[in-house]
Amino acid sequence: MQKRRLGRTNLEVSVVGFGGTWISELASAEAARVVREAVDCGINYFDTAKLDGDSEEKIGAALADVRDQCVIATKTGSRTKKESLEDVQSSLRRLRTDRLDIIQLHGIDDEKTLAKAMGSDGSLQTCKKARLEGLVDFIGITGHKPRVLTKAIETNEFDTVLVPLNVVTRQALEELIPAAKEHDIGVAVMKPLSAKTSTLITCLYNPSLSLVSDEPELKALLGQDSRSMVGSALRYVLAQDVSVVVPGLRSVDEVHIAAGAGEEYSGLTLEEQERFNVHLGDYCRDCGLCMPCPQNLNIPAILRFQTLSNCYGLKVWAKKLYSGLEVKADKCIKCGQCTEKCPYKLPIEDMLKKAKTELQS
C-alpha cells in the first residue's frame, strides 16, 4: 500500500484508510476479521469515534497486538472540558491503548460550536492537556462544512482535518485544502462514496445517496460495476492534495476493493481527467448559512441537486433525489431572506426557479 505523509504529524499513513463507522453493525468476530484483513492489505490508518457505537472497542480488540504499527484517530463529540476528558479516558480504555495517535473534535459544523469547543471551557483544552500528559500525540478536527473548518485550521491549533470530498462534493478543494497545505495540516477525507454532506443521519443511512449504485448516470461517471466505481471514486480523491481517504468499510470484500485502489493508484488517466473535469461556476457550497427558510425549503439540498443535474449531467438521479424532498422549490415566496445571508452572493431565488423548472416534473 502506498503511503503519504500526514502533514506536520509526520506520520506515514496508507493512502487508503479504514473508516470504522460500519463495523459497529457487525458481530465481534466478523468485525475483527474485517479489521485484520485491512492490516494485512497494508492499511495502517484507522478512523473511529466514541459516537460510532462500539467501533472503538472492536478496533481496539482487533489491533491489540499490532497497535504500534497503526495510526488510530478517534474523536470526541463533547464540547466541554469535563465531558471531553471522559471521552478521552473512555477512548483509551475502549481502544486498549495508553495513547491516542490523534484525537479529533468531532462534527464541528458551525461557528458557534467551533467557538464553544475552542473556548476556555471547551474540549480543545482537554485535548491539549492530554497531549501535554502524553495521552494523545496529535489533535485534529472533523466536520462537513469546509468554510468552518478553514476558520478552525487557521488558528493553527490543529494537526489534521477530516472532511468530506468526492467527485460530486468538491467544496473542500476551494479554500480548505489550500489552507491546510499552507499550515502543513494533514488532510484526511471522509465520505468519498456519498453524495450528501450536511445532514449526518441522511448521509450515513440513506443508500440512495451513495455514489455506488445502479443508476446508469453514475455508472457512466464512475464505472460499470461496483469495483470499478469504488476504484474510480477513490482515485479521484487520491488525485487531490490529500494524505488519506477513509471509506467506511464493513466487509472483507470492501476492504479488498478499497485497498486495491490504494495499492494500484498511479494518478488519473487522461480519460478520467476529462470525465471528472466539470465547470461548477457559481454553485452552492452547502455552507447552510442561508437557512432557516420561513417556508421550510432545504435550500442547500435543492441547489445541490441542481448542481448534480446541471454541472455533472446527473439529470435523472438529481430528479429522483429532488422528488424525495418534502418541500419543493415552488414553495418559495421570494422573501429574499436567504439571499441576504449567502456569503457567496448567490442569486438563490433565481437558482430555485431554475431548479423548479429542471427538477420538478
Ligand code: SF4
Ligand atoms: S426567498 Fe424563498 S427560499 Fe429564500 S428564504 Fe425566502 S422563501 Fe425561503
Ligand code: SF4
Ligand atoms: S445558497 Fe449560499 S448560503 Fe445557502 S448553502 Fe448555498 S452557498 Fe451557503
